[in-house]
Amino acid sequence: MITQISSISEIRAHVARLRENGKRKIGFVPTMGALHQGHLSLVEASNKECDATLVSVFVNPMQFAPDEDFKKYPRELDKDSALLTQLRVDAIFCPTDEEMYPVGYQSTVDVTEITKLWEGAQRPTHFRGVTTVVLKLLLAVQPDFAYFGRKDFQQLRVIEQMVADLNVPTTIRPCPIVREADGLAMSSRNRYLSPEQRIQGVSLSRSLNATKELSNQGERDCQKLRTTMHKILEDAKVGIDYATIVDRRTLTELTTLDRPAVAIIAARVGSTRLIDNCELDAN
Numbered sequence: 001m002i003t004q005i006s007s008i009s010e011i012r013a014h015v016a017r018l019r020e021n022g023k024r025k026i027g028f029v030p031t032m033g034a035l036h037q038g039h040l041s042l043v044e045a046s047n048k049e050c051d052a053t054l055v056s057v058f059v060n061p062m063q064f065a066p067d068e069d070f071k072k073y074p075r076e077l078d079k080d081s082a083l084l085t086q087l088r089v090d091a092i093f094c095p096t097d098e099e100m101y102p103v104g105y106q107s108t109v110d111v112t113e114i115t116k117l118w119e120g121a122q123r124p125t126h127f128r129g130v131t132t133v134v135l136k137l138l139l140a141v142q143p144d145f146a147y148f149g150r151k152d153f154q155q156l157r158v159i160e161q162m163v164a165d166l167n168v169p170t171t172i173r174p175c176p177i178v179r180e181a182d183g184l185a186m187s188s189r190n191r192y193l194s195p196e197q198r199i200q201g202v203s204l205s206r207s208l209n210a211t212k213e214l215s216n217q218g219e220r221d222c223q224k225l226r227t228t229m230h231k232i233l234e235d236a237k238v239g240i241d242y243a244t245i246v247d248r249r250t251l252t253e254l255t256t257l258d259r260p261a262v263a264i265i266a267a268r269v270g271s272t273r274l275i276d277n278c279e280l281d282a283n
């Protein structure tokens with residue numbers, strides 16, 4: 001079984017020992033557990049590049065609003081640990097809520113601009129929770145590289161911004177989206193979908209594929225691209241929170257596809273909220 005470490009002082013000591021033992025590049029994969037192939041692909045990326053890989057499993061209460069699924073979010077550490085045993089993982093950092101946020105805790109980290117858009121507009125306290133926990137985890141583990149999925153594109157941008165702004169000495173490695181055979185982006189929340197909802201959920205990747213296809217054919221009018229995106233989602237009767245084309249760096253909405261962009265979608269299927277995205281190139 002992989003070593004499980006729940007205290008910050010122990011994970012620090014553990015990583016210090018790894019470095020003393022000649023492990024020069026330490027890789028880190030932060031997760032909320034309920035691991036699937038998307039998470040495992042991040043571990044594989046770290047294993048390729050680093051001498052040791054650590055994975056954290058922590059369902060971070062600060063990033064859930066009171067009406068969100070914090071309580072029902074799947075927690076299956078034994079299964080996660082078994083999955084990670086099949087890969088080369090040095091230790092799992094699985095702190096308790098009290099270890100991360102002891103009584104009297106009062107500090108947060110805010111990236112102020114790109115967090116106002118899209119996911120941030122829908123979930124106003126979400127990114128503060130994400131940046132705070134990610135910075136705490138990076139300070140606890142002090143990795144050379146940390147691996148994040150492009151699946152959560154805005155989250156990745158927010159973390160890159162934080163790491164640059166605060167001179168965090170960890171290199172962020174963005175990794176590709178891993179999908180189910182039918183195109184649905186893997187997510188720990190997919191298990192909430194009924195078979196019918198699962199079919200509806202595939203409309204997100206179909207919508208993105210159609211948009212990519214149109215842009216590859218030379219369509220530069222983002223209004224037209226948006227219309228295509230929306231039509232496919234509406235036909236599948238999912239509840240659209242947003243579906244649009246944005247600048248890949250600033251995340252502001254584009255009218256013309258004249259720079260590196262990303263098509264982003266958030267949509268509700270029943271009470272499950274799905275997000276997905278696809279990068280678009282201007283030439």
Ligand code: AMP
Nearest residue numbers: 031032033038148149151152177178186
């Ligand atoms: P989570 O456990 O949902 O907080 O995700 C932990 C990390 O796994 C984040 O960097 C996610 O972007 C990444 N991730 C989740 N799903 C996927 C996926 N389908 N493909 C690639 N990365 C993913």
